[in-house]
Amino acid sequence: MSDLTADAVATEHPGAGNPAAPGGARTVAAAVPPSLVARLAAGVTATGEPDLVETVAPLTGERLASLPRSTPADVEVAFQLARRAQGAWAALPVRRRAAVLLRFHDLLLKRQDEVLDLIQAETGKARPHAFEEVLAVAMAARHYGRAAHGYLKDKRRGGALPVLTHAVEARRPKGVVGHISPWNYPLELSIGDALPAFVAGNAVVNKPDTQTALTALWARELLVEAGLPADLWQIVIGDGPVIGPAVVEHADYVSFTGSTRTGRDVAQRAAARLVGASLELGGKNAMLVLADADLDAAAAGAVRACFSSAGQLCISIERLLVHRSVADEFLERFAARTRALRLGGGLAYGADMGSLVSVRQLETTTRHVEEAVKAGATVVAGGRARPDLGPFFFEPTILDGVTPDMAVCAEETFGPVVSVYRFDTDEEAVAAANSTPYGLNSSVWTRNPRRGRTVAARLRTGTVNVNEAYAAAYGSVASPMGGMGDSGLGRRHGAEGILRFTEAQTIATQRLLPIAPSFGLDDKQFAAVMTGGLRALKALRFK
């Protein structure tokens, strides 16, 4: 980031800025001591000469961990170990595998403080946002722990010929899933997607982002404590463009979460090997405040929608579409709440928003705000970096007067920046919301839930939240979550979230008569009998 950038924006918009949250006595160094790092690092599959990769704690900029770097050869070893363990695991009854998830659920809730510290230390997010990850993972563990048997059990299907053909649809594990995850929700996106893969009978080779590998390694340790055979979950770390393709090269299925750009590359590599892939990618999500919305609730919801994890959330809102008749009033309430957010980096509850994760995120955020302001946008709240709080802090920022020529209008910022736009009709709002190639999440606010659902049905996003920011749809773990358009392929959660890790197998058993001429019928007579039979099946409403 150029200093000019933050200073220029700050000078143009002087003010007290967001208050700092009270600090707290616990330091990152005390919460993540070298002994913990060494213990967790032992879980990385890296066999050769130690080649260390360093991570930094975003809250303070201090050194956090040195971790072994895996090589492509290590990735191969990881797949061999995982493959060897997978057969015995798949042979267990589903309920035995599901019991591991339910024990993990309880352990996670009990030991949450350990992982909240790690998540905060590795990402810089505030503790309530780290807790969201615990919530999401516990919900997924409970859901698949309880519902996996129903999703995976053999299903009797109508056969080719009634009575004569007995058909069953069975689900077989893919084998070893290659799972590549980003840094922004390191607990949820490493283990949340791995849980259904495991309960479906697979092994997993996971490449978390190096910056947040400790959280994934902690989750692995806890799942092993809950009963998962240790070799079943391999963790490899290293440079994305080197280790990521190596994972795709060996996987029987690929589960990827990250940027749309990387997702396209992963999809092409998976396609070349004819293995399936689910891709959870970026977004430029919109929130619609209709004229009849409860403005206080919408303003509070917008704060959650835009600034959770400092906006580094794939389903967070970066475009706020507000009905013109309530726009000024809404904006006043939203801005007041935004300016009051307490920023801080203590390893405790008390701050409303934390830091960005890296200088890269700070640069993008600053560039988007700076360019927009130079081109005529107005900063309604925030608008500047806060180096007084930590190296990557940036204030929660509301922009007004953003036009399509500005990068912030259509590009994903992945930071705490939202632009406000006004509309006059529902049609206009829906068209504006649908005007990006992305289609991940959206949010609609109205006092009339039925109207909210009608508008929701017209939005081209994989999830829509009515009168909530994102947690209602994301937390509805029995229902699928994912992206349309450039936001991805496939879904996590619900039936799709587990069946993607399986191969369907149809076992059909023919009895009494073959599906061929018999009883002395010739081909022509057989065709006539079958033609009559087909007409009868339709008339009898067979499916």
Ligand code: NAD
């Ligand atoms: P990224 O694509 O740069 O990295 C994601 C992961 O892919 C990392 O582990 C990285 O090391 C790895 N990687 C990098 N290059 C690779 C390659 N060539 N082949 C295989 N793997 C490779 O994304 P990021 O910047 O770390 O994450 C932020 C992005 O993720 C944002 O766009 C965000 O919207 C998206 N995201 C989406 C969801 C969702 O559920 N849709 C959830 C979280 C984040």
